[in-house]
Amino acid sequence: MLVLAIDTSTPAVTAGVVAVDDSGVETRGHRVTVDPRAHGELIMPHALAAAEEAGVALRDLDAIVVGVGPGPFTGLRAGMATAAALGHALGLPVYPVCSLDALAADVAPGDSAFLVLTDARRREVYWAAYDATGARTDGPHVQRPADLETDVKVAAGDGAVLYADALAIRPIEPRFPSPAGLVKAARAALLAKETPGPLTPLYLRRPDAAEPTAPKRVTAQ
Numbered sequence: 759m760l761v762l763a764i765d766t767s768t769p770a771v772t773a774g775v776v777a778v779d780d781s782g783v784e785t786r787g788h789r790v791t792v793d794p795r796a797h798g799e800l801i802m803p804h805a806l807a808a809a810e811e812a813g814v815a816l817r818d819l820d821a822i823v824v825g826v827g828p829g830p831f832t833g834l835r836a837g838m839a840t841a842a843a844l845g846h847a848l849g850l851p852v853y854p855v856c857s858l859d860a861l862a863a864d865v866a867p868g869d870s871a872f873l874v875l876t877d878a879r880r881r882e883v884y885w886a887a888y889d890a891t892g893a894r895t896d897g898p899h900v901q902r903p904a905d906l907e908t909d910v911k912v913a914a915g916d917g918a919v920l921y922a923d924a925l926a927i928r929p930i931e932p933r934f935p936s937p938a939g940l941v942k943a944a945r946a947a948l949l950a951k952e953t954p955g956p957l958t959p960l961y962l963r964r965p966d967a968a969e970p971t972a973p974k975r976v977t978a979q
Contacts, residue, residue, distance in 0.1 A: 759820045759948060760786070762809070762844070763937035766801055766837030767829030767857035768876050768916060769794035773804035774937025775812035775819070778945055787811030788937045797836035805840070808937070822850050823944045825857035825935055827960035828884040828898050829876070834959050842957055853954045855943040858886040858898050860935040861914050863942035865892060872930065873910050875917030883917040884962065900962040 759779065765772040774788030788811070789804035809816055824841035827834045845852035858874040865872060869890050875883045878900050885906060886897030903921040911927050918929040932939065941948070 760812075760814060760818060761821045761823055761941050761944075761948060762805060762816070762819050762841075763823045763940040764801060764805065764837045764841050765825030765857055765860065765935045765940055766797040766833045767825045767827045768833075768934050770934035771797050771800045771804055772825075772935055772937060772940075773801060773808045774940075775808050775814060776937050776941040778941050778948055780949065783938050783941050783945065785936075785938045786813070790934070790936075792934070794830075794833065797833040801836055801840050805844070816844065816848060819848065819850055821948055822852045823855055823940045823948070824852060824957070825860055825940055826854040826958065827857055828878070828900060828962045829857060829960070830879060831961060834961070838957055838959060851954045852957060853944040853947055854957050855940055856886070856894075856898060856960060857935050857940075858884065858915070859894060859943040860939040861932055862886070862888045862892050862894065862939075864932045864936055864939035865914050865930065867892075870912070871895070871910050873908065873913035873915075873918070873927070875913050875915045875921065875925075877917045877920055878962075883921060885913075885917065898960060898962065 761776050763774050771791045775786045777784045787808040789807045822841050841852050861874045875885045878884045887895045903924045913927045916933050
């Protein structure tokens with residue numbers, strides 16, 4: 759099964775073509791650019807370049823996997839809209855995955871629990887906790903690092919790098935979601951050919967922008 763994986767939940771613009779079967783996953787082509795202002799500009803060219811590197815056309819794909827966050831509004835929408843549009847145009851199922859789960863799927867096997875933290879801006883982090891097998895045990899949440907109470911001392915994700923000292927944690931790889939990690943997070947559903955869930959973004963907080971209110975009434979004195 760050939761899968762296009764897309765994620766724009768972090769500063770990384772990520773796209774890749776990944777082969778998945780009962781034995782595991784294999785990345786055939788990928789493009790990743792770390793630029794928080796280029797999600798909308800780069801995600802489709804990255805998807806096309808990844809397919810070209812893999813030696814396939816988009817019509818050869820069997821499914822699409824997309825990270826649905828948590829992540830900032832503008833960046834997250836770019837990847838999800840691209841995945842939805844491609845799925846509709848190509849007649850392919852689009853599988854949503856938590857982007858923190860995709861990061862966790864790439865953490866090297868160990869014998870201890872770990873966290874995944876990504877930068878939520880505003881001096882906050884998106885985070886989730888995982889056991890030694892990589893299964894999520896808590897989250898996702900958005901919180902200030904000072905308010906995150908945990909005994910876990912290792913964490914993946916760019917938030918772990920940014921707030922390592924504040925949280926007294928040791929950062930581990932990966933820093934950003936990879937195409938392989940995205941597909942690993944959806945592998946069971948892909949192989950079972952399950953009906954994908956709805957493409958619902960994990961924003962976790964309200965946007966800064968608000969609808970304008972009605973103009974104030976001005977009365978003569």
